Amino acid sequence: MPFYKYKYTKGGKQFEDTKEFENKEALYASVRMAAGSILSVKEVRSKKTGSFLSFKKRIKPQELITFAGEARLFSTSDRLST
Numbered sequence: 001m002p003f004y005k006y007k008y009t010k011g012g013k014q015f016e017d018t019k020e021f022e023n024k025e026a027l028y029a030s031v032r033m034a035a036g037s038i039l040s041v042k043e044v045r046s047k048k049t050g051s052f053l054s055f056k057k058r059i060k061p062q063e064l065i066t067f068a069g070e071a072r073l074f075s076t077s078d079r080l081s082t
Helices: 024-033 047-058 061-081
Strands: 003-010 013-020 037-044
Antiparallel strands (some): 003 013, 003 037
């Protein structure tokens, strides 16, 4: 299910939230049931996926391969010394 970042008014005050809904219609229905009015809606990636993908985009493939190889060496040397 997608996450939606949305702004809404309720009781004369403005709020902003990010929640997971089946679709936009479910979001609108939820806010209406709570006596609110939608101001804006934007579909966003899930928090887990979004943070992982942004991390992956910042690292070059060669750096990732080098890091994985070094981590493997450290892991192997730790097992040999004990």
